[in-house]
Amino acid sequence: MRPEDILALTPAGVCCKRGSFHIDPTRPVERALITHAHSDHARAGHGAVLATPETLDLMRLRYGENFAGTAQAIRYGESVRLDGVTVTFHPAGHVLGSAQIAVEADGLRIVASGDYKTVSDPTCVPFALVPCDVFITEATFALPVFRHGDPNGEVAKLLESVALFPERAHLVGAYSLGKAQRVIALLRQAGYQSPIYLHGAMENITRYYESRGISLGELRLVRGADKAALAGAITLCPPSALNDLWTRRFPDPVTAFASGWMRVRARARQQGVALPLVISDHADWDGLTATVAATGASEIWVTHGQEDALVHWCATRALKARPLDIVGYGEEDENGEAEE
Numbered sequence: 001m002r003p004e005d006i007l008a009l010t011p012a013g014v015c016c017k018r019g020s021f022h023i024d025p026t027r028p029v030e031r032a033l034i035t036h037a038h039s040d041h042a043r044a045g046h047g048a049v050l051a052t053p054e055t056l057d058l059m060r061l062r063y064g065e066n067f068a069g070t071a072q073a074i075r076y077g078e079s080v081r082l083d084g085v086t087v088t089f090h091p092a093g094h095v096l097g098s099a100q101i102a103v104e105a106d107g108l109r110i111v112a113s114g115d116y117k118t119v120s121d122p123t124c125v126p127f128a129l130v131p132c133d134v135f136i137t138e139a140t141f142a143l144p145v146f147r148h149g150d151p152n153g154e155v156a157k158l159l160e161s162v163a164l165f166p167e168r169a170h171l172v173g174a175y176s177l178g179k180a181q182r183v184i185a186l187l188r189q190a191g192y193q194s195p196i197y198l199h200g201a202m203e204n205i206t207r208y209y210e211s212r213g214i215s216l217g218e219l220r221l222v223r224g225a226d227k228a229a230l231a232g233a234i235t236l237c238p239p240s241a242l243n244d245l246w247t248r249r250f251p252d253p254v255t256a257f258a259s260g261w262m263r264v265r266a267r268a269r270q271q272g273v274a275l276p277l278v279i280s281d282h283a284d285w286d287g288l289t290a291t292v293a294a295t296g297a298s299e300i301w302v303t304h305g306q307e308d309a310l311v312h313w314c315a316t317r318a319l320k321a322r323p324l325d326i327v328g329y330g331e332e333d334e335n336g337e338a339e340e
């Protein structure tokens, strides 16, 4: 039995022929197993979807009740048999409800990790290391230049700026699903207790996080707030809103952006970001390489992003590795935002 007999690449993404399912397909399929609710992984229109309860709820919030023909929830640690193949979902530490999917047949275990990070995040269950024969890893930040550092230090920078410029608004661009809630939780952890303002596009998802027991303190909507109240306050918005007329309602705003890409200063400058915050929901170079090694896998398949560097690193460790060229991951969603 070769791993390719269990999982193979098709135009719609990774497919298990024997179990009649795809993992995070980029086109509509009969049966989809979904790692997490980011729109490049979780698309609407599949016949049947198997995912964690949180991922299903978030898909419902995004796409409406009829996002799939049928939906089945599976919890972390739970296994399901699909035509002789066993699948088990494990925490991926990426966003609320995110999972790695272990696929087992004939004594061979392949783990499709979706997107993941191994550093702590107060808004989701920590990454679980799953020993396996083949590990499918993302490679969004798979270059040695990407070292995300301590997110608490980044949040401290934001709070210093707020203290320094109490008459100015602070606008923080953050992806609406996961990053925004994590930034709020980190601010609360740092002892920041003032109300935090939200762009309307983030309201539903943030309320959903709260309904799952993640306390985010006092949140207010920008809509309806007066300009004076926004001075000295922190507001979170989708990154696309940072360069929008929408920002005119804020008094002399300082623009910040929470993203792994903010490690690249030129990129921050290009986007007109005064306060780059290196906060990422993906593993950095050290996280990726440490995880790949720790799984004990002898074969690594690398998806979306900078595949080459990670494939090369694997070769230097005598690990068999190959890129999986799947078109569609890391793509922008309906709001023109790519999650990072």
Ligand SMILES: [Zn+2]
Residues within 6 Å of the ligand: 036, 038, 041, 094, 115, 339
């Ligand atoms: Zn993601």
Ligand SMILES: [Zn+2]
Residues within 6 Å of the ligand: 038, 040, 041, 114, 115, 138, 304, 329, 330
């Ligand atoms: Zn992704």
